[in-house]
Amino acid sequence: METFFRVLLVCLFGGFTTLSGWAQSPIQISDPFISQPTCTNIPITYSLATTSSSTNLQGCNTEWTIVGGREATSGQTTVRGVNNVSVIWNDVPTTITNGVYSASLRAVTTQCNNSAINATASLDIVTRSLAQSTAGPISVNGTVFNGQLPFGDNAQITLSVPQVQLPYPSGVNNADYAGAYEWTLPNGWTASGVNPTASGSYITYSTSLLVNPSADGGGNITVRALDNYCTSRAPSGQISYVSKSPLMTLVVIRPTPPLLIVTNATPQGGAVKLFCGQGLDGLQAKSSATGFSNYTFTSTGVVSVSGGQNTGVPTSSISGPGTGTIDLKALYTRNGASTYVAAPTVSVTVSNTVAPVTMQPIPNSCVGQTIRVQVDPVPGATDYTWDVPYPFSPQGSTTTTQPFLDITSSATALSRSFTVGVAAGNSSSGCTASTASRTGVVGPGTGAAIVPDASHTDTEICAYTTFQLSANIVDLRYIPNTAYTYDWTVNQRNGQTGAISTTYAMGQSIQVTSPGTGDWLDVYLQVYSSCGDFYPTSQSWQSVYQFANGEFCLVSRPNPDKAAAAYPNPADERLHLPIAASAYSLYDGYGRAVLQGQPAGVLDTRQLPNGLYYLVHQDAAGRAVRQAIQVMH
Numbered sequence: 220m221e222t223f224f225r226v227l228l229v230c231l232f233g234g235f236t237t238l239s240g241w242a243q244s245p246i247q248i249s250d251p252f253i254s255q256p257t258c259t260n261i262p263i264t265y266s267l268a269t270t271s272s273s274t275n276l277q278g279c280n281t282e283w284t285i286v287g288g289r290e291a292t293s294g295q296t297t298v299r300g301v302n303n304v305s306v307i308w309n310d311v312p313t314t315i316t317n318g319v320y321s322a323s324l325r326a327v328t329t330q331c332n333n334s335a336i337n338a339t340a341s342l343d344i345v346t347r348s349l350a351q352s353t354a355g356p357i358s359v360n361g362t363v364f365n366g367q368l369p370f371g372d373n374a375q376i377t378l379s380v381p382q383v384q385l386p387y388p389s390g391v392n393n394a395d396y397a398g399a400y401e402w403t404l405p406n407g408w409t410a411s412g413v414n415p416t417a418s419g420s421y422i423t424y425s426t427s428l429l430v431n432p433s434a435d436g437g438g439n440i441t442v443r444a445l446d447n448y449c450t451s452r453a454p455s456g457q458i459s460y461v462s463k464s465p466l467m468t469l470v471v472i473r474p475t476p477p478l479l480i481v482t483n484a485t486p487q488g489g490a491v492k493l494f495c496g497q498g499l500d501g502l503q504a505k506s507s508a509t510g511f512s513n514y515t516f517t518s519t520g521v522v523s524v525s526g527g528q529n530t531g532v533p534t535s536s537i538s539g540p541g542t543g544t545i546d547l548k549a550l551y552t553r554n555g556a557s558t559y560v561a562a563p564t565v566s567v568t569v570s571n572t573v574a575p576v577t578m579q580p581i582p583n584s585c586v587g588q589t590i591r592v593q594v595d596p597v598p599g600a601t602d603y604t605w606d607v608p609y610p611f612s613p614q615g616s617t618t619t620t621q622p623f624l625d626i627t628s629s630a631t632a633l634s635r636s637f638t639v640g641v642a643a644g645n646s647s648s649g650c651t652a653s654t655a656s657r658t659g660v661v662g663p664g665t666g667a668a669i670v671p672d673a674s675h676t677d678t679e680i681c682a683y684t685t686f687q688l689s690a691n692i693v694d695l696r697y698i699p700n701t702a703y704t705y706d707w708t709v710n711q712r713n714g715q716t717g718a719i720s721t722t723y724a725m726g727q728s729i730q731v732t733s734p735g736t737g738d739w740l741d742v743y744l745q746v747y748s749s750c751g752d753f754y755p756t757s758q759s760w761q762s763v764y765q766f767a768n769g770e771f772c773l774v775s776r777p778n779p780d781k782a783a784a785a786y787p788n789p790a791d792e793r794l795h796l797p798i799a800a801s802a803y804s805l806y807d808g809y810g811r812a813v814l815q816g817q818p819a820g821v822l823d824t825r826q827l828p829n830g831l832y833y834l835v836h837q838d839a840a841g842r843a844v845r846q847a848i849q850v851m852h
Contacts, residue, residue, distance in 0.1 A: 247268060249267075257308055258446070259346050259348050260462060261452050261461070262305045263307070265303065276302055276336060277331070279328040280329050281301060283301075283324065283326050284324070287309050287311070287322030288309050288322060290305065290306060292305065310462050311348055313344065323343045347449060348386070352384075352386060355381075358378070361379070364378075369473065370473040371556055373431070377429055384396050397445060399424050399444075400428075401420050401421070401443050402442050403442075405438030405440065406433075406438055410429060410430055411429040411431060439468050441467065446461045475551050475558060476507055477506060480503075480562050480563070481504075483501030491565060491566070492568050493568070493599070494570050495573050504547055511549045512550050513550040518543060521537055522545055522567050539649070540571035540650070543569075545565045546562070546565075548560065573652055574599055575655075578639075579594065581659030583659075585661070585751055592659075593624070600622075600653075601644070601646060602619070603621070604644065604652070605618070606640035610632035611661075612627055628661045632662075636665045641654065663696050664692040667754075668691045669688055669689075670691045671687070678761060687731075690744055698750050701748055702748065707729050708722075708744075710740070710743075711739070712734075712740075734762050740759065764845075765804075765806075785797060789849035790849070792824060794834075803816065807832055825852075829852055830850060831847060
């Protein structure tokens with residue numbers, strides 16, 4: 220047991236008594252909190268006593284050392300000559316580093332009458348401090364508050380915060396919580412069931428506060444946690460001395476419904492861009508809420524607004540191209556509270572050009588008929604100037620105040636395309652006009668074309684070929700009950716003598732035969748219709764057996780009989796021409812003539828490289844014949 224007492228170490232929440240060497244210290248510091256966490260900010264008196272009733276501190280000189288606090292009267296951290304001391308502990312949570320407490324008290328006695336009492340005693344302190352804790356976040360009716368309470372809301376609400384725990388160092392198993400909370404409210408707000416303090420704050424002994432907000436007031440809500448456990452030890456029991464958390468501040472704003480300036484072109488508000496001559500159609504105040512009155516519109520620049528105080532719909536005018544602004548404020552009232560609300564400023568830009576013109580398609584018509592040319596109404600335009608070509612009347616420039624014009628084509632006109640132009644302007648404001656044009660067709664089409672179904676180019680056609688010529692209407696417009704008449708004149712013209720052989724035909728399609736090589740085929744076409752006649756058209760082709768681009772005409776006799784065929788095929792040294800062959804040409808695969816001339820009966824092919832060749836000549840009937848010849852040595 221003696222050994223046990225030599226190593227006894229008293230250690231509880233409030234601290235422990237340090238022994239001198241291995242012997243039990245003959246002195247000890249009394250702990251008013253009996254090893255529990257200690258209050259801060261208020262004076263705590265500690266006294267020194269001997270551990271044995273048979274000894275005392277007579278003659279002792281005592282030196283106190285305070286760590287993490289100060290002597291209550293002098294503010295010193297070292298006090299000498301007294302056997303008790305009043306300490307105010309700093310309002311800071313205790314920490315323990317390598318076994319050393321951040322707050323402690325030590326007493327050392329010397330010069331005692333009984334030298335055995337000269338000793339050291341220590342007490343480690345755990346403080347009750349909220350100085351580094353936080354109260355919050357603040358909730359309204361159980362939901363974290365974002366600080367926005369709509370203007371006019373005055374229904375009772377419950378403010379609350381989570382419970383705040385006192386921060387003790389690791390190893391201290393106490394779980395203590397702040398026992399009170401101090402609230403301040405915006406001006407005009409009151410609390411239910413709680414009387415305000417002299418400073419106007421409210422103290423609750425729970426984490427919530429029942430509040431009656433004003434309908435219009437905003438400002439700061441503050442809250443902090445209080446360690447009211449220590450109130451009874453504070454001077455005069457004043458709670459202001461106890462440990463407190465820092466103020467948690469939430470700024471409350473009272474948002475009003477948005478107020479906008481809108482027009483027909485900007486139904487959601489925002490900048491307005493106008494063309495010259497346009498007005499602020501549909502200008503008015505807009506809000507999703509009721510309760511607005513006393514609308515006041517102001518404007519600058521080219522914009523002028525007035526009136527609308529009661530309706531929110533002012534009158535407006537634009538003085539010309541340029542820029543301006545519109546501002547608006549209105550009185551908003553809800554639940555007896557009123558405030559003025561300003562709408563975002565609207566900028567207005569007015570172009571010096573009239574809005575773009577969209578011209579509608581021109582209707583199909585027959586010659587001699589009246590049609591209407593028109594555009595979509597142009598905002599801001601007061602006049603429309605039309606440019607109308609022949610064969611319509613009124614011809615030339617015509618101005619209307621409506622976005623359309625009726626025009627009539629001449630009954631003697633021929634079918635054709637035409638273009639009508641229009642300029643939309645505003646003569647009263649000096650605007651620059653916007654223009655547009657549209658092309659139409661009078662009659663069933665813009666012209667007639669001659670189309671052969673034989674191989675041809677613009678100036679050449681295969682000789683001795685029977686084919687079909689068709690009349691094609693260019694840009695054909697479907698006009699019901701239109702009847703057509705086709706007059707053809709076909710001339711075969713001798714390429715050397717100029718002699719002409721003429722035939723006539725009718726119908727949309729006719730069959731013709733091209734003349735011999737070198738002669739010409741001249742075709743003339745006139746198309747008439749009940750909706751409008753067409754300009755005459757013509758086409759001339761020279762008959763060839765090979766086009767200028769090197770391509771051959773289609774073989775008119777793809778399988779010539781023995782009498783019309785050259786042989787042998789393949790050929791080696793010589794090639795026998797057909798009995799009735801006229802002038803001939805032999806072409807290689809690249810279209811180059813390698814042999815040609817008058818009939819000679821036999822062609823010498825010994826000098827020709829191996830390959831495919833084409834023999835072109837006319838048979839006894841004058842028909843073009845092309846035969847593929849293989850030369851093989």
